[in-house]
Amino acid sequence: MAPISIKRILISESVDPCCKKILQENGIQVTEKQNMSKDDLIAEIKDYDGLVVRSATKVTADVINATGNLQIIGRAGTGVDNVDVDTATKKGIIVMNTPSGNTISAAELTCTLLMSLSRHVPQAAMSMKAGNWDRKKFMGAEMYGKILGIVGLGRIGKEVATRMQSFGMKTIGYDPITPPEVTATWGVDQMSLEQLWPQCDYITVHTPLMPSTAGLLNDTSFAKCKKGVKVVNCARGGIIDEDALLRALESGQCGGAGLDVFVEEPPKNRALVNHPNVISCPHLGASTKEAQARCGQDIALQIVDMVMGKGLVGAVNAQVLASTFSPGSHQWIKLGEAVGVVLKSCTTSKQPFSQVQITTQGKHCKALDCPYILQFLVGAEPQRVPTACLSHWQPAVLKGHGFSSAPALRNR
Numbered sequence: 215m216a217p218i219s220i221k222r223i224l225i226s227e228s229v230d231p232c233c234k235k236i237l238q239e240n241g242i243q244v245t246e247k248q249n250m251s252k253d254d255l256i257a258e259i260k261d262y263d264g265l266v267v268r269s270a271t272k273v274t275a276d277v278i279n280a281t282g283n284l285q286i287i288g289r290a291g292t293g294v295d296n297v298d299v300d301t302a303t304k305k306g307i308i309v310m311n312t313p314s315g316n317t318i319s320a321a322e323l324t325c326t327l328l329m330s331l332s333r334h335v336p337q338a339a340m341s342m343k344a345g346n347w348d349r350k351k352f353m354g355a356e357m358y359g360k361i362l363g364i365v366g367l368g369r370i371g372k373e374v375a376t377r378m379q380s381f382g383m384k385t386i387g388y389d390p391i392t393p394p395e396v397t398a399t400w401g402v403d404q405m406s407l408e409q410l411w412p413q414c415d416y417i418t419v420h421t422p423l424m425p426s427t428a429g430l431l432n433d434t435s436f437a438k439c440k441k442g443v444k445v446v447n448c449a450r451g452g453i454i455d456e457d458a459l460l461r462a463l464e465s466g467q468c469g470g471a472g473l474d475v476f477v478e479e480p481p482k483n484r485a486l487v488n489h490p491n492v493i494s495c496p497h498l499g500a501s502t503k504e505a506q507a508r509c510g511q512d513i514a515l516q517i518v519d520m521v522m523g524k525g526l527v528g529a530v531n532a533q534v535l536a537s538t539f540s541p542g543s544h545q546w547i548k549l550g551e552a553v554g555v556v557l558k559s560c561t562t563s564k565q566p567f568s569q570v571q572i573t574t575q576g577k578h579c580k581a582l583d584c585p586y587i588l589q590f591l592v593g594a595e596p597q598r599v600p601t602a603c604l605s606h607w608q609p610a611v612l613k614g615h616g617f618s619s620a621p622a623l624r625n626r
């Protein structure tokens with residue numbers, strides 16, 4: 215991989231101090247500036263080769279187009295929906311994230327919200343602080359024996375499932391990529407959303423926000439749910455349609471909601487936050503010491519490795535990734551994608567490939583495994599290669615994400 219020169223990095227949010235320390239120890243100058251307006255960021259960003267953000271910095275096309283020498287946008291966390299990845303890609307800027315650093319913390323907050331919904335803990339605590347002693351008002355229900363529907367069975371969905379099973383919940387779910395045989399090994403019975411909605415006592419969503427997941431829970435799907443279903447969104451605002459949720463809460467079709475994320479953060483419209491059956495947090499899923507330490511360290515080390523030419527871990531924009539490999543590799547990377555496209559056109563099955571082996575011949579192909587496999591996947595199954603796979607292409611991760619056997623590359 216051709217080394218990339220990064221001399222100055224701007225950290226625009228509260229990222230664990232270890233991030234700055236690691237970058238500085240590796241000769242990179244670091245400036246921390248928080249709470250910048252869009253105009254401030256546009257003025258500031260011109261002087262930097264790298265930018266490190268969390269979810270609050272909106273790295274829009276305007277910001278990216280204002281950059282002079284920016285080469286890397288590092289997301290100390292999972293979701294990159296606050297970064298205009300397409301514009302970054304067009305400008306040749308690598309976007310990289312640290313998707314596993316905050317998984318456990320987000321899963322634990324989800325479980326906390328599920329349990330708080332069942333026993334009204336926040337409302338009871340507020341009532342106590344107001345000087346009351348109201349036992350009748352806060353009658354709850356056991357989690358034991360109830361059905362939890364998990365939409366999105368990736369890293370966080372899996373951790374939520376295994377934790378809630380320990381409370382005696384039955385876990386069912388839906389994911390278009392993670393195969394049912396894989397989720398069955400962690401106790402989640404997969405089915406279509408049509409089958410899932412009417413069965414659930416609780417529903418929690420753990421998908422990225424994208425066109426196919428925006429409004430997954432809407433008026434139509436709420437109408438198919440059990441009356442009084444309780445829902446949690448610790449993923450991204452908008453996966454549960456906020457207006458539909460308010461209507462469902464008001465009609466009693468939805469019995470309560472635990473919300474960590476909102477379409478607009480902080481939300482100007484407080485109708486949901488103020489609803490008596492809503493428990494909400496200001497996007498706290500990743501806000502633990504442990505998650506922040508992991509994400510801060512991971513993003514710094516990934517940037518340092520990239521600068522040293524050691525490897526490119528965590529890049530979510532594969533096209534840029536391809537262009538960072540030596541010019542000699544480009545033709546092979548293109549060939550990988552083309553082979554994927556051809557193979558895809560030869561199969562009529564909608565299922566992911568169960569086993570793929572790519573055999574190359576000749577010394578030039580020996581060092582190509584990462585980019586070649588990645589581009590093969592992009593060509594073969596673009597809609598089935600989640601960001602997680604692109605950023606963590608290692609066979610073990612691919613296997614967990616729907617490729618029942620990760621592609622093997624053999625060189626003869």
Ligand SMILES: NC(=O)C1=CN([C@@H]2O[C@H](COP(=O)(O)OP(=O)(O)OC[C@H]3O[C@@H](n4cnc5c(N)ncnc54)[C@H](O)[C@@H]3O)[C@@H](O)[C@H]2O)C=CC1
Pocket residue numbers: 292293294313316317320365366367368369370371388389390391392420421422423426427448449450474475497498499500501600601602
């Ligand atoms: N509240 C917070 O602070 C945090 C929120 N997050 C968010 O949580 C979400 C999940 O994160 P991870 O589990 O790490 O991601 P992941 O990529 O491991 O899992 C997402 C899963 O959603 C599935 N999916 C895609 N489209 C779907 C659809 N239409 N229906 C059902 N499933 C679908 C994918 O196949 C994948 O398995 C992301 O939106 C992430 O940004 C992550 C960390 C902290």
Ligand SMILES: O=C(O)C(=O)COP(=O)(O)O
Pocket residue numbers: 268269270290291292293294316497498499500501
């Ligand atoms: O990692 C994610 O996707 C998150 O939502 C966490 O966001 P944060 O880093 O806490 O701003």
